[in-house]
Amino acid sequence: MRIPLSKPDITDAEKTAVMRVLESGRLALGPETEAFEKALAGITGRKLAIAVSSGTAALHLSLIAADIGKGDEVITSPFSFVASANAIMYVGARIVFADIEEETLCLDPAKADSVITEKTKAILPVHIFGALADMDAFCSMAEKHSLKIIEDACEAIGATRGNHKAGGSGDFAVFGFYPNKQITTGEGGAVVTDDPDAAVKIRSLRNQGRAGAGTGEMLEHVRLGYNYRINELSSALGRAQLERLNEILENRTRVADLYSERLRNLADIRLLNPVPGGSRSWFVYVIMLKDPSRREALSSHLSRSEIDSRTYFPPIHFFDHIRNHGGFSKGQFPVTERVAESTLALPFYTTMTDKEVDYVCDKVAAFLS
Template identity: 40%
Template sequence: MTIPFVDLKAQYHSIKPEIDAAVFRVLESSQFILGAEVAAFEKEFAAFCGVENAIGVNSGTSALHLALLAAGIGPGDEVITVSFTFVATVAAICYTGARPVFVDINPHSFTMDPEKIEAAITKKTKAILPVHLYGQCADMDPILAIAKKHNLVVIEDSAQAHGAEYKGRKAGSMGDLGCFSFYPGKNLGAYGEGGMITTNNPDYTRTIRMLRDWGAEKKYQHVLKGYNYRLEGIQGAILNVKLKYLDQWSEARRNHAALYSKLLAGSKVVTPETMPYGKPVFHVYAVRTTAREELMAHLTKDGIQHGIHYPFPVHMLPAHADLGYKAGDFPESEKAASQVLSLPMFAELTDDQIQTVADSIQKWSRG
């Protein structure tokens, strides 16, 4: 029997009547782009995150792009971020004409190492963009303190961290802006593409609402050079249904992670650490091993799906060779990229499935 890496169908079937009703409601209203369902979801998601405003867009990448633009980032500017992330984090910076400047990660959290930031700041630095990777928040207090000291904007890449907490504060509520993805596989996933920007700043909110809809404040009144980044009505309706279940799904993921870590004790993999400041939501459960290819082959043979998030740090990708970085520049990011392996993780995962995965890894560990 195959154990899937993620099972989107299981989640759909658990809430099928509510999802179907929400979709048909949009079909009846025919508000397919933005509309009342998106507005309702924006309001609920803002409350969930503990912020004043949430603006729905068509992807997490668009969220990052518009957050950067609203913050005034453009050609000639520099934005400090990490290389150990999905490429969209860096691509969004490049879209604005700004230059991504990387710092290394803390190997225990896989997130930005605050101690590396100040050495990377120049006269061109305008923003810091930490990534809450794998559902665990970056160490935000020192990041925010550095940003305040140097008058920098902080934009949280919260694409994998819906509901994650840092010292009691939700991801997306601590910086000047927060950016979320609702890609189907995310903890809060749409049935298609979707994204959200969170902020307490009314000026950012007004600018982003215009930028997502061709720069128009009212129809045909184009104030800014904008984009077609609008969230679809059906996605807003679906996400608003799913949001009600997110806390219980996050708790299920934390329980799954705890069971994994217990059952994998003594094996040849290093299990993920939960930082003392945080309450993660385990978007993925990533172990580390120096024999990743061997373990992957073993898991495949046992019918256990798995993934790598991410096999190459961005500074080593051909697409971003123009940034001028080289192997060895960010040793912790490079080491993590060569060792991490993501095991099956989704709210509907069963204890028996986790036991099967753990047994397989323990068997491999014994050789």
């Protein structure tokens, strides 16, 4: 039995939605994208949503809309997918990392506060593995120091913590809809905000800097822009997925609970902690080996049984282009580095069966016994 690391949950509803677009003949910048944006804004509790071609594009455009550029500093987490740091470099700003919390693996507010300088322009907390960062702390910090908040919620749609929901707190928040995410558009992302002027600018930027909200005359361009449009097929797919969001999240929680029930008594691993005062939106299922030197052997053992696994995530500050950018070094962020050397993502997807979960857990337990 081959068990992939991830797999999208595509039903007849999604297939029908995509066929509807193909039959309409309108494949770009049409009613499906508008409807998808309206639905996403409603789910996140924001006034506006702008769908784009990827979560990375959403980060890039949010930073531009926040007027962040050369000479500015943006504080973020070194434990994330590299795009959250790359986007800061795109706009010419300086990445300032602060270490993560042991409990949630999200950016540590106290450590972030300690690296604020007069050049700090924004905080970019990452809701890692579907767990919200401490947005109460970050909102207070931003208000105190007049900073922008850009939430990286690419892994966390539907998550909550206290009075906050994913995407509901920052000046801007971004989502990603790659096929391994909770919901997918194939390739795609979105920005949500309550700022109508910023939304107009982002709509223009995603469509080559076209005038107005990106809907002006085809050859009328008022700023440097990008080809960050999402297509109507992707929007229709995302819209159908959003209509099933509660069902999808419930099923992913079911799979995570099955894993946790089977694995929690294994002495050689640690599992992700519950989110304090909230609920995780399950993106991946990650275990942490207490003896990190065994991780590669465990991954190889699973591979021999046709079970995919992957390390999640290598520390961003270890990558050459990031290290050279900020002068970062090993040992600088000890919690991130300790966690990163121990994590292994197991197969995880919405439609995963009890039999598949049992098979993976049996192989993990056999290796660790």
